Amino acid sequence: MPSWVAPVAGYLAGGLLTTLALAAVSIVVSVVLGTVLGALLVLPSRATRLAVRCYVEIWRGLPIIVTLFFIFFVLPVVGLRFDTFVAAAIGLCLWGSSNVAEVVRGAVQSVPHGQADAAAALGFPWHGRMRHVVFPQAVRRALPPLVGLVVNLTQQTSLAAVIGVLDLLQAAQRSIERLTLSSGVTHAVPILGAVLVVYFVICLPLTSLSRRLERSLRQG
Amino acid sequence: MTVPFDPAFLLSNLGPLGQGLARTLGISAIGTAGALAAGVLLGALSALRVPVVRQLIRAYVAVFRNTPLLVQIFFLYFALPEIGIELGAFTVGWLSLLLWGGAYNAENLRAGYEAVDPTYVEACRALGFSRLAAFRRVVLPLGTRTALPSVTNTLISVFKNSSFMIAIGYPELTDAAVDLVSVTFRAFEVFIAIGVVYLALVWLLSLAAGLVERRFAIPGGH
Numbered sequence: 001m002p003s004w005v006a007p008v009a010g011y012l013a014g015g016l017l018t019t020l021a022l023a024a025v026s027i028v029v030s031v032v033l034g035t036v037l038g039a040l041l042v043l044p045s046r047a048t049r050l051a052v053r054c055y056v057e058i059w060r061g062l063p064i065i066v067t068l069f070f071i072f073f074v075l076p077v078v079g080l081r082f083d084t085f086v087a088a089a090i091g092l093c094l095w096g097s098s099n100v101a102e103v104v105r106g107a108v109q110s111v112p113h114g115q116a117d118a119a120a121a122l123g124f125p126w127h128g129r130m131r132h133v134v135f136p137q138a139v140r141r142a143l144p145p146l147v148g149l150v151v152n153l154t155q156q157t158s159l160a161a162v163i164g165v166l167d168l169l170q171a172a173q174r175s176i177e178r179l180t181l182s183s184g185v186t187h188a189v190p191i192l193g194a195v196l197v198v199y200f201v202i203c204l205p206l207t208s209l210s211r212r213l214e215r216s217l218r219q220g
Numbered sequence: 221m222t223v224p225f226d227p228a229f230l231l232s233n234l235g236p237l238g239q240g241l242a243r244t245l246g247i248s249a250i251g252t253a254g255a256l257a258a259g260v261l262l263g264a265l266s267a268l269r270v271p272v273v274r275q276l277i278r279a280y281v282a283v284f285r286n287t288p289l290l291v292q293i294f295f296l297y298f299a300l301p302e303i304g305i306e307l308g309a310f311t312v313g314w315l316s317l318l319l320w321g322g323a324y325n326a327e328n329l330r331a332g333y334e335a336v337d338p339t340y341v342e343a344c345r346a347l348g349f350s351r352l353a354a355f356r357r358v359v360l361p362l363g364t365r366t367a368l369p370s371v372t373n374t375l376i377s378v379f380k381n382s383s384f385m386i387a388i389g390y391p392e393l394t395d396a397a398v399d400l401v402s403v404t405f406r407a408f409e410v411f412i413a414i415g416v417v418y419l420a421l422v423w424l425l426s427l428a429a430g431l432v433e434r435r436f437a438i439p440g441g442h
Binding site for chain 2: 057058061062063065066069070073074077151155156157158159161162169172173176186187188189191192193195196199200203204207
């Protein structure tokens with residue numbers, strides 16, 4: 001093995017840890033916050049729905065990079081200063097939670113209306129209908145797209161490199177620059193190739209899980 | 221702290237932002253059209269189960285869907301020159317969007333084609349249609365319409381993801397904005413402005429997608 005490989009691999013491993021930490025934080029916050037927002041979107045209150053709708057449409061519609069720049073460059077103007085990791089996590093959570101909210105809303109509304117009506121006829125109050133009839137069915141429907149979103153969020157963490165977070169991609173980029181300066185050879189193919197492989201190994205099992213969940217849902 | 225929002229500043233800098241927007245629209249248009257064409261072709265080849273070709277398409281789709289677009293862009297721009305393939309920022313811009321969107325659309329459309337009730341194809345075959353004719357006349361029109369929502373979603377993502385090209389210094393809208401901020405330090409005006417532009421275009425595209433989906437909805441479908 002050439003002598004440059006070991007130090008670069010160690011450096012990339014450090015970057016990978018940051019990537020995984022960023023993914024974990026974004027996924028957990030997005031799922032929790034998004035589920036709450038999604039539930040608010042199916043509440044009868046019009047004002048709540050409108051407020052949540054605004055949040056969802058803005059953060060889902062903006063390219064994540066623009067959101068990240070906004071948090072990183074604009075918020076300091078009003079005195080809110082975050083380090084790059086926190087700024088990236090906030091940006092990813094805004095995007096992730098608004099997407100989860102849409103998935104949850106879609107799943108709840110895709111449960112046939114007759115189900116809730118039948119439960120109402122049997123004397124279930126609103127929260128009982130939701131808890132025992134609508135929610136269990138909605139979860140099954142929401143699961144495949146949610147796993148897809150987890151894959152998506154994991155991949156989007158690479159955008160943090162653009163605002164300077166030392167994640168897997170940024171570590172690769174710095175390694176390439178260092179090697180170019182010290183030896184004149186970039187080694188960009190093996191290094192960026194390795195980054196692609198790492199993401200692939202993480203995402204492929206999740207993608208096939210999402211597909212399996214979808215298939216089992218269709219077969220009822 | 222009060223934030224001075226100065227519309228006059230924006231008006232006097234419409235030039236560079238406008239040029240950025242034009243480049244964003246340019247690579248998005250090529251990327252979108254290419255992703256649509258690639259998706260229809262590859263989706264059809266997978267659904268028709270052409271041997272070998274089908275496995276190759278599956279590998280392509282798996283690689284491009286399971287790795288981040290930003291890393292793909294870096295690979296095209298920084299790694300390929302090492303093996304003698306030099307692509308400019310503009311080429312990497314539209315090509316990466318095309319390859320990424322094409323992989324998603326191939327999957328969207330394959331799923332759409334395979335969702336068409338197989339008894340329709342059996343009926344066609346019984347009536348003497350060739351396999352290809354049955355696909356072209358029945359599976360293609362029905363499957364494409366089923367896949368339409370996921371396809372338009374992917375195409376809107378292609379447009380939004382054109383902003384990734386800032387990472388390779390292609391002067392599209394986001395890059396032009398950051399450039400302007402680094403010279404003028406007017407982050408507030410500039411990012412609000414491009415945020416509004418992106419949102420307006422995404423909402424417009426969603427509206428158009430909704431119209432197209434309704435126009436082509438399968439009658440009697442859910």
